[in-house]
Amino acid sequence: MYRDALKNNDKILSVAPMMDWTDRHCRFLHRQLTGRALLYTEMVVAEAIIHGDRERLLGYDPAEHPVALQLGGSEPEKLAEAVRIAGDFGYDEINLNVGCPSDRVQSGAFGACLMREPDLVARCVAAMKAVSDMPVTVKCRIGVDEQAPEIALSELANALVDAGTDALWVHARKAWLEGLSPKQNRDVPPLDYDRVYRLKQHYPNVFIGINGGIADLNQAVDQLNHVDGVMLGRAAYHNASLLTDVDRRVYGMDVPETDWDAVCAAMMTHAEAHLASGGRLIHITRHMVGLFLGVRGARRFRQILSTEAVRPGAGPEVIAAAFAAIDFSDLTAAA
Missing domain, CATH: 3.20.20.70 (Aldolase class I)
Incomplete structure (x- = not known):
């Protein structure tokens, strides 16, 4: 393609x-x-x-x-x-x-x-x-x-x-x-x-x-x-x-609104596999801090990822906690 x-x-x-x-x-x-x-x-x-x-x-x-x-x-x-x-x-x-x-x-x-x-x-x-x-x-x-x-x-x-x-x-x-x-x-x-x-x-x-x-x-x-x-x-x-x-x-596709629960779950699964191979959570979460720019809860989202992901033993639950801070109604309204 x-x-x-x-x-x-x-x-x-x-x-x-x-x-x-x-x-x-x-x-x-x-x-x-x-x-x-x-x-x-x-x-x-x-x-x-x-x-x-x-x-x-x-x-x-x-x-x-x-x-x-x-x-x-x-x-x-x-x-x-x-x-x-x-x-x-x-x-x-x-x-x-x-x-x-x-x-x-x-x-x-x-x-x-x-x-x-x-x-x-x-x-x-x-x-x-x-x-x-x-x-x-x-x-x-x-x-x-x-x-x-x-x-x-x-x-x-x-x-x-x-x-x-x-x-x-x-x-x-x-x-x-x-x-x-x-x-x-x-x-x-x-x-x-x-x-x-x-x-x-x-x-x-x-x-x-x-x-x-x-x-x-x-x-x-x-x-x-x-x-x-x-x-x-x-x-x-x-x-x-x-x-x-x-x-x-750009591609003219008729796509549904983003399923943020699915995004969160995918990143948690990805993180779990990376941790199991000897990696650290911060390797993944450092790319996520700008994900919800301008959305209510984004500051708390960044704070959780920036502080909790670097702690020893940090796991995928940190990603879940960060996503829980976001007011997704802002994104729905923007769409």
Whole structure:
């Protein structure tokens, strides 16, 4: 289904890959709220997959589908090997990171600095596609440092289309690799949505998605008037409740109101399994604190999760207690 959506340039909403945030517990939560949004892993370095604990790095709950794996790397052979390994895990998409500006990514010669090397990125994509029947996509910026976005993005896109990329997700800001921190790179460089719209106009038959500064679902839906896909990052993480309306507003599905008792029960069951495997409750609940932003009882909900989940022996009952603090009539009224 997801593969056909890419080929047909159908509208897709995704939750962005975010380091230290979109782990398997975050994705499991988000999947309780939307059945159709595309979910992304955190970036996983190809070298780590080749030499590391593959189940820890690549494992996920089958309920997460459709789910995409984001890879970091700049060596075609190693990326191809990582894709071969990931093939056994059944992801719906493999995405190459050409947009992250962090120091640790730059030190590995990948991420946003690859905007300067479109031919290398194209070779990486070609190598990945040669060993996989999964869609291979790229997430990039509109340029880095002193590059002119009109030229830099076109050069990258031209090379990637020739290499057969299945989609291009564009964070509509430049990345400044010198002088700005990764956090500043998410806010300081100005957004240029029009540059991404022009890219879509130039490639009407290529799936083009947009990312960056999209604060809510209304803005996301508006973006879909210009491009094929929209990617929500911090908005989806800090106010995850907005995902409950994605299936209806983006995918046109006739869906019932969210069954919050079922969401609570699913997260408790997930937590029980994680605890049984030696994990801690906080690994799960840290992703839930922004779930009911602006709803009566949300402050108490956050307080319970933040204080009780870290206690020794904390179990799924903490999640039940937190949900019990919410006045769900607020959510019903909003719907």
